[in-house]
Amino acid sequence: MSDANNTPLTLVVLVKHVPDVQFDRHISQDSLRLDRSESVLSELDEYAVEAALAIVEDNGGFAAGHQVIAATVGPSSSANSVRKALQMGASSGLHLNDDAIAGSDTVATSKALAALVSHVPNVDLVLTGMASTDAETSVIAAQLAERLGFAQLTHAQSVEFDAAQREVTIHREHGDQRLTLKAALPAVLSVTDQANNPRYPNFKGIMAAKKKSIEEVDLAAVGLSAAEVGTEGSTTSVLAADKRPSREAGTIITDSGEAGIALVDFLAEQKLI
Amino acid sequence: MSSALVFFSHVSTVPSKAQRELLTLASRFENPTVAIASVPGEEALKVFGSYGIATVLQAENPQASFGTHELSVLDAALQHTDADLVLLENDSFSRELGARIAVRRNAAIVTDVIDVSADLIATKDELAGGYSASVKSATGVLIATVKPNSIEDAPLDCQDSVEVKNLELAAPLVPAVSIVAADQKEASDRPALSEARIVVAGGRGVDGDFSAVEDLADALGAAIGASRAATDAGWISHDAQIGQTGVTVSPQLYISAGISGAIQQKAGMQTSKFIVAVNKDMDAPVFEIADLGIVGDLAKVLPQAAAEIRRRQA
Numbered sequence A: 001m002s003d004a005n006n007t008p009l010t011l012v013v014l015v016k017h018v019p020d021v022q023f024d025r026h027i028s029q030d031s032l033r034l035d036r037s038e039s040v041l042s043e044l045d046e047y048a049v050e051a052a053l054a055i056v057e058d059n060g061g062f063a064a065g066h067q068v069i070a071a072t073v074g075p076s077s078s079a080n081s082v083r084k085a086l087q088m089g090a091s092s093g094l095h096l097n098d099d100a101i102a103g104s105d106t107v108a109t110s111k112a113l114a115a116l117v118s119h120v121p122n123v124d125l126v127l128t129g130m131a132s133t134d135a136e137t138s139v140i141a142a143q144l145a146e147r148l149g150f151a152q153l154t155h156a157q158s159v160e161f162d163a164a165q166r167e168v169t170i171h172r173e174h175g176d177q178r179l180t181l182k183a184a185l186p187a188v189l190s191v192t193d194q195a196n197n198p199r200y201p202n203f204k205g206i207m208a209a210k211k212k213s214i215e216e217v218d219l220a221a222v223g224l225s226a227a228e229v230g231t232e233g234s235t236t237s238v239l240a241a242d243k244r245p246s247r248e249a250g251t252i253i254t255d256s257g258e259a260g261i262a263l264v265d266f267l268a269e270q271k272l273i
Numbered sequence B: 001m002s003s004a005l006v007f008f009s010h011v012s013t014v015p016s017k018a019q020r021e022l023l024t025l026a027s028r029f030e031n032p033t034v035a036i037a038s039v040p041g042e043e044a045l046k047v048f049g050s051y052g053i054a055t056v057l058q059a060e061n062p063q064a065s066f067g068t069h070e071l072s073v074l075d076a077a078l079q080h081t082d083a084d085l086v087l088l089e090n091d092s093f094s095r096e097l098g099a100r101i102a103v104r105r106n107a108a109i110v111t112d113v114i115d116v117s118a119d120l121i122a123t124k125d126e127l128a129g130g131y132s133a134s135v136k137s138a139t140g141v142l143i144a145t146v147k148p149n150s151i152e153d154a155p156l157d158c159q160d161s162v163e164v165k166n167l168e169l170a171a172p173l174v175p176a177v178s179i180v181a182a183d184q185k186e187a188s189d190r191p192a193l194s195e196a197r198i199v200v201a202g203g204r205g206v207d208g209d210f211s212a213v214e215d216l217a218d219a220l221g222a223a224i225g226a227s228r229a230a231t232d233a234g235w236i237s238h239d240a241q242i243g244q245t246g247v248t249v250s251p252q253l254y255i256s257a258g259i260s261g262a263i264q265q266k267a268g269m270q271t272s273k274f275i276v277a278v279n280k281d282m283d284a285p286v287f288e289i290a291d292l293g294i295v296g297d298l299a300k301v302l303p304q305a306a307a308e309i310r311r312r313q314a
Ligand SMILES: Cc1cc2nc3c(=O)[nH]c(=O)nc-3n(C[C@H](O)[C@H](O)[C@H](O)COP(=O)(O)OP(=O)(O)OC[C@H]3O[C@@H](n4cnc5c(N)ncnc54)[C@H](O)[C@@H]3O)c2cc1C
Pocket: A043, A044, A193, B202, B203, B204, B205, B206, B226, B227, B228, B229, B230, B241, B242, B243, B244, B245, B246, B257, B258, B259, B260, B261, B262, B263, B264, B265, B268, B278, B279, B280, B281, B284, B296, B297, B298, B299
C-alpha cells in the first residue's frame, strides 16, 4: 500500500448564511430578493460541517495536517456563518464577497462556488448540505460536480471515508431502492440530516475560533468577471414573487366523544369523501 | 410556439400520476416528446399516445455508473429535439440531472414548479409555499421540475401512434459512481406519498403505534406520512417523513395526528388544500393552519372517524 494514508486531506465545506427559518421571511417587492437580515448558518449545512470533522477525526485528527475549510459565497454578514463553522471545529474560513454576485441564481452561484473551490489547491472533497433552507433547490452540489469534474455523491444518509483507498462510500435512498454508492476522490458530497448529529460549538471551540483566519476574496481573486455572475450571469429571471395569503385557523372543536363523526361530516361537506 | 421535452428516468407498466401530470403539461406545447432512460412497455407507449406524444426517445439502461446513463439520455434528447421546455419530476435525483444540464447548456433550472404558461413563464413555490414566484429563462431553454398534484391530469381525446427512436449516446464525461449494493424497499399497496390525494400523518403523539393512522388511511384510500419525531424513533420508515428534510406533499386533504406542527413539518405540508389536525394540546401550532382542528386524543378520534367512513360507504 502507498503512503496515501499519510497525505493530509483538504476538505472544503460549503456553508450558507440564510434567513432564520424560525422567523417570518420576506421577499422584497422592489428587488424581488429575499430579505437577508436576521440570518444564520443554514441548519442543514451543520450536517456537512459535522461530516467533515468526523472524517478528520477518524483519520488522525487535525494533528495529521488535514484541513477543513469552511467556504461561503455571500455578502459581508455571511462571515458569521463561516465563524460558526470555525467554532464547531473547521480549521479555516474562505469567503467570496463581491457586490457583483448579488442576484445570482443557482447556475451563477455554482459558478462562483466552483471558482472559490478551485482557489484552494488540491481539494479532495467538497461537502454541502442537502439543501439551503432559503432557496431549497438542492441543486448546487450536482452543479459543482458538473463544473469541477468531480464525482457526485449526493443526499448521503451515511458516509464512510476510506483515506487509504481515497474513496467515499455513501448510503442513500433512490425511489423504491436503498443504494450503497462508491466513488473515488475528488468528489462532491451532500449529506442529509440523517447522516449525523451536528455538535454544538463549546466554550473551547468558541475561543479557538477567535484565532482562526477567514480569507476574504473578491471575484478577480478567483478569476471571474462581474458579467459571469449576478443577474447578468444568471440563466433565470424572476418576474414576480407574491406572498400567498397565510393560512388561517379554521374551526376548532374539542372532542366530547363525537369528534370523529364531526371529522367525517367535514370531509363530506368539502366533498373529500 | 415552444416545443416540450418530458424526461423520465424510468416508467413502470403505466406512467405514475405525477408522470401523467407532466404529460398533460407537455401536451399544451408543440412537438411534445418523451425521453426515457430505459425501455418503456407497450402499455406505457399507449398512454403516451393518449397525451398526443408523437415521439419517444429511449435508451436501455446499462446500470453501470449511478446517474450517468440518465444524464447522457437527457443531454442527447435535448440535442435531438431542440426543445425549449424540458419537464422533469421534482424528486432530488431528477432535479440534479436538470441542474447539471442547465450548467452544461447554460439553460435555466427552476424547481418546485406548479405551472408553465404558453410563453414559458414558470410559476413556482418559494419559501416552502409562503410565496409564489414567476420565473423565466434568460437564455432560451427552461428546465422545470414540476411538483406532483399541480396539474390536473387531462389526456387528450386522441390515440395517435407513437414513434419510438433509440438514442445514440456519446461516451459519458463524468467520473464514475459505482453501485455497490441496491436493496429493494418493501412495496406498499397505498398510493405514493408525494402524489396521493389524501395523506394521513402521525407524529410523536401516536406513541409508537401507527395502527390508528393506518386504519383511517385505509378507510380513505390515503397515503401514510409522519413527522421526523416518529421516523427518528423508528416507528415508521424514513420514507414517510414529511417536511423540510422529507417529502413535500400538496394533497387535497392532509390529516395530521399527534403532530405539533413545527416549522420544518409545516414546510412539507402547508400547501395542502385542506388540513385537519387532531392534537390533545389546544396550543399546538398545527391548529394555526388547520381548516378543522380537533382538540382530542387521536386514539379515540381516528378509529371513530374510520368506522364512520366505513359505515357511510357501506
Ligand atoms: C434540520 C432539521 C430538519 C427537520 N426536518 C423535519 C421534517 O422534515 N419533518 C418534520 O416533521 N420535522 C422535522 N424536523 C423536526 C421538527 O423540528 C420537530 O421536532 C418535529 O416535527 C416534531 O415532531 P412531532 O410533532 O411528531 O413531535 P412533538 O413536537 O413532540 O409533538 C407531538 C404532539 O403530539 C401531541 N399528542 C401527544 N399525544 C397525543 C394523543 N394521544 N392524541 C393527540 N395528540 C397527541 C402533543 O400534544 C404534541 O403536540 C426537523 C428538525 C431539524 C432541526
